Amino acid sequence: MTPNPILFAALLVPALLFFCYSLWRRLSLVRLGQPENRFDNIGVRIHEMLLYAFGQKRVVAKPFGINHFVIFWSFMVLLIANGAFILEGLIPGFSLEALPKPLYQSLMLLFDLVSAATIIAITLSFGRRLIFKPDYLDSRYVKARSFEGFFILSCIALLMLAYFGLHGALLAVMGQSHGYMPVSSFVATLLKNSPLADQLFPFATWSWWLHAGVLIAFICFLPVSKHMHIITAIPNCFLRNLEPIAIPPKEQFAPGNSYGVGKIDDFTWKDLFDSFSCTECGRCQAACPANATGKSLNPRQVVHSLKANLMAVAQEIRNGKTPTTPLIDGEGEGSNTEETIWSCTTCGACLEQCPVFIEQMPKIIKMRRYLVEMQASFPEELLNLFENMEGRSNPWGIAPTERGKWAATMNVTPFEQGKTEYLFYVGCAGSFDSRQKQVTVAIATLLDAAGISWGILGKDEQCCGDSLRRLGNEYAFDKMAQENVRLFQERGVKKIITQCPHCFSTLKNDYRQYGIELEVIHHGQLLDQLMSEGKLKTTNQGEALGRIIFHDSCYLGRHNNIYDQPRNALAQATGKQPLEFARNRNQGFCCGGGGGRMWLEEHTGSRININRVEEALAKNPDTVCVACPYCLTMFEDGLKDKQSSQTKVKDLAEIIAETVRG
Ligand code: SF4
Numbered sequence: 001m002t003p004n005p006i007l008f009a010a011l012l013v014p015a016l017l018f019f020c021y022s023l024w025r026r027l028s029l030v031r032l033g034q035p036e037n038r039f040d041n042i043g044v045r046i047h048e049m050l051l052y053a054f055g056q057k058r059v060v061a062k063p064f065g066i067n068h069f070v071i072f073w074s075f076m077v078l079l080i081a082n083g084a085f086i087l088e089g090l091i092p093g094f095s096l097e098a099l100p101k102p103l104y105q106s107l108m109l110l111f112d113l114v115s116a117a118t119i120i121a122i123t124l125s126f127g128r129r130l131i132f133k134p135d136y137l138d139s140r141y142v143k144a145r146s147f148e149g150f151f152i153l154s155c156i157a158l159l160m161l162a163y164f165g166l167h168g169a170l171l172a173v174m175g176q177s178h179g180y181m182p183v184s185s186f187v188a189t190l191l192k193n194s195p196l197a198d199q200l201f202p203f204a205t206w207s208w209w210l211h212a213g214v215l216i217a218f219i220c221f222l223p224v225s226k227h228m229h230i231i232t233a234i235p236n237c238f239l240r241n242l243e244p245i246a247i248p249p250k251e252q253f254a255p256g257n258s259y260g261v262g263k264i265d266d267f268t269w270k271d272l273f274d275s276f277s278c279t280e281c282g283r284c285q286a287a288c289p290a291n292a293t294g295k296s297l298n299p300r301q302v303v304h305s306l307k308a309n310l311m312a313v314a315q316e317i318r319n320g321k322t323p324t325t326p327l328i329d330g331e332g333e334g335s336n337t338e339e340t341i342w343s344c345t346t347c348g349a350c351l352e353q354c355p356v357f358i359e360q361m362p363k364i365i366k367m368r369r370y371l372v373e374m375q376a377s378f379p380e381e382l383l384n385l386f387e388n389m390e391g392r393s394n395p396w397g398i399a400p401t402e403r404g405k406w407a408a409t410m411n412v413t414p415f416e417q418g419k420t421e422y423l424f425y426v427g428c429a430g431s432f433d434s435r436q437k438q439v440t441v442a443i444a445t446l447l448d449a450a451g452i453s454w455g456i457l458g459k460d461e462q463c464c465g466d467s468l469r470r471l472g473n474e475y476a477f478d479k480m481a482q483e484n485v486r487l488f489q490e491r492g493v494k495k496i497i498t499q500c501p502h503c504f505s506t507l508k509n510d511y512r513q514y515g516i517e518l519e520v521i522h523h524g525q526l527l528d529q530l531m532s533e534g535k536l537k538t539t540n541q542g543e544a545l546g547r548i549i550f551h552d553s554c555y556l557g558r559h560n561n562i563y564d565q566p567r568n569a570l571a572q573a574t575g576k577q578p579l580e581f582a583r584n585r586n587q588g589f590c591c592g593g594g595g596g597r598m599w600l601e602e603h604t605g606s607r608i609n610i611n612r613v614e615e616a617l618a619k620n621p622d623t624v625c626v627a628c629p630y631c632l633t634m635f636e637d638g639l640k641d642k643q644s645s646q647t648k649v650k651d652l653a654e655i656i657a658e659t660v661r662g
């Protein structure tokens, strides 16, 4: 059926031109970004795209994601139906009926069923926005109940209704009913028995034009709205970060260079592409501990601010002018406050949740780098930390000679290439913090009990630089990392045991940027292995520890995918699986100490560690088991605050040491 090909072409062609122009206008802005290679490992990238974009793996991880899955795949199938509709509208006589009969009938059956499924899914989406809208769908600038959202939903619903109106009316006119068009045939029966029965042909024509009109409106609106993600989300999955942890690259320190990101074109093209790929689903916002405790940081808003800033200042940048909308510290939609930038704990919850692999956290770190390196603008509390780190390579500024003092009561040998297998990298907290030193002793005792050959660097050990890097003090980190790498190379260090997940991740992942591949093992992994091999034997099951709950450290779990080994170690030691937090494993909630937040007060909202402690207490545990020095401090502080003296916090190594002791 082709009501008027010339009129249709006169409407469609400008719409398509507008579509291409708008899309180009936005996507060409991405070229303002800095270079970055996201085209390596093509095979892996294609696999990831198939799994996450077409398979919607992360989307369906949330119950309502199934609805999006239906809409996504309906969209894909209906691309064929709409392609055919356009060709039929432009070329008189063109019809899919020319296809071999089985193929034609299969296609029509698919279109019918998919269109019906879409109507159901769209109705549910309307219901979700109007009736049972979760909090996280709204943020300062992005609203679930926005014109955009309702307009797109209405367009899709109208397209489907017009589809059935057209096909139902045509079947009714021809007096036909087809098994391969069950829904359209049903609509035909309804129409035949309705007051429209003697207006079937005009009704089919109206439906045709309704379908054409909505399709044209949709084509025009798509590239100028958030629904542009329909086009960008699939390539964004292809372009995802393939590294185990999302770390911005090293800075090249040289006179005249600028560091970090202070304006939009300092970001890479991929960062800018991210901003057009955000579906505004709000999952990152819902998972963010800073957001959950009332800070101004909202990862979705950070991504949104990039898009708004880019669109506002692109022409100024092209004209070589200073952007009038600042990326940092301005008012309104395209800016981020410094408070926002300093609130991130780098827990990676946003990275884990995002269905289209937008990298929110690395963008925040890049802006921190700019604030620290270019503006010397950072929270006052950090001044001391930076000075201590640069002067004495530890957060407290304690003399390096004190590093090995924890070993005073033990027979600990220095690491020596050829004589000792592992370097036990104790870390700053393990060396200087009086509570964490007990954990260090527990680990050392267990290593000896299992017959492991290990040694330490003593006063030569330096901080790994984790906090410096996450806080954006890249210059100090760079110096520290280079010195550490040189030391490891000189001493022939290849295998390292760490007790801190932050040291673990930094030595294992960040130092690869410095050309060293170290075999790093966290004590949670090693203890699991030693117990499985029978090298550590338990003599009791730690009954005194009572009910134990296990807290995932973000830098062990989410950033390095180590979830099972610490739990297995606990289960082997105590004879039972630990209790789980309501938010556990990759859905876990940060203790609040990562990203350098350990050294900063929380001035806004409630405290992250209290939020987590309350979650623990809801399970009524006797012992909270941690595997990270920051988590240990955060939980101890939180429990003190809650006056919960009956609940203890212990490191995994301390628990295992108790079960191994005779
Ligand atoms: S890394 Fe964590 S704290 Fe930072 S923005 Fe993401 S979810 Fe929020």
Ligand code: SF4
Residues within 6 Å of the ligand: 277, 278, 279, 280, 281, 282, 283, 284, 285, 299, 300, 303, 353, 354, 355, 356, 357, 358, 360
């Ligand atoms: S950044 Fe990702 S998780 Fe956050 S709103 Fe956008 S698409 Fe959703």
